[in-house]
Amino acid sequence: QLQLQGSGPGLVKTSETLSLTCTLSGGSLSSSSRYWGWIRQPPGKGLEWIGSISYRGSPHYNSSFMSRVSVSIDTAKNQFSLRLSFVTASDTAIYYCARHGLELASISWFDTWGQGTLVTVSS
Amino acid sequence: DIQMTQSPSTLSASVGDRVTITCRASHSVSTWLAWYQQKPGKAPKVLIYKASNLESGVPSRFSGSGSGTEFTLTISSLQPDDFATYYCQQFYSSFPSFGQGTKVEIK
Numbered sequence: 001q002l003q004l005q006g007s008g009p010g011l012v013k014t015s016e017t018l019s020l021t022c023t024l025s026g027g028s029l030s031s032s033s034r035y036w037g038w039i040r041q042p043p044g045k046g047l048e049w050i051g052s053i054s055y056r057g058s059p060h061y062n063s064s065f066m067s068r069v070s071v072s073i074d075t076a077k078n079q080f081s082l083r084l085s086f087v088t089a090s091d092t093a094i095y096y097c098a099r100h101g102l103e104l105a106s107i108s109w110f111d112t113w114g115q116g117t118l119v120t121v122s123s
Numbered sequence: 124d125i126q127m128t129q130s131p132s133t134l135s136a137s138v139g140d141r142v143t144i145t146c147r148a149s150h151s152v153s154t155w156l157a158w159y160q161q162k163p164g165k166a167p168k169v170l171i172y173k174a175s176n177l178e179s180g181v182p183s184r185f186s187g188s189g190s191g192t193e194f195t196l197t198i199s200s201l202q203p204d205d206f207a208t209y210y211c212q213q214f215y216s217s218f219p220s221f222g223q224g225t226k227v228e229i230k
Binding site for chain 2: 048049060096102108109
């Protein structure tokens with residue numbers, strides 16, 4: 001069945017760039033009509049959507065992150081990625097990758113989630 | 124931005140109880156609302172989408188209702204596996220936003 005697996009460094013230094021990758025198994029990004037997104041959750045807190053990307057590479061971002069965020073997709077590797085620049089301690093969180101539940105929609109609920117990657121930002 | 128507010132923040136209940144969680148939106152989101160269950164150390168799992176549609180594989184004791192600005196998630200008979208945190212999420216505005224969560228604890 002469809003599975004998402006996030007990966008990347010668990011520790012990032014203040015002011016540097018956080019980079020995470022999500023790999024899809026059991027399906028193909030290139031044949032999907034869905035968007036693929038990133039959501040984060042600070043320890044003990046709630047959920048915050050960061051941004052999403054379509055299989056064609058069209059991104060859609062939370063305006064709160066607009067100047068710092070980039071989401072990309074590599075259909076050949078069946079992966080999509082998140083880059084968040086100029087991180088601070090407030091960016092410490094579990095970062096989840098997820099699939100949009102609604103086809104062809106840049107805004108949707110999320111029906112399949114990765115396991116989450118804890119990223120700690122520290123000097 | 125559309126703000127989502129859940130109540131209560133914490134709920135104490137017993138196995139077999141009927142449980143209702145409320146989610147209010149700062150502006151109408153029509154029926155573009157989902158509910159998730161999250162257990163400690165795990166990713167959220169969708170229960171309900173488009174306000175009242177049960178996700179495949181989710182037990183029928185879970186149900187959702189509402190439209191506009193007020194929504195409810197109901198668990199008809201609480202089971203031991205249901206003790207978790209529940210989140211609502213709107214997907215009506217230009218970007219999706221979540222409620223702050225409701226933790227369902229054992230009474």
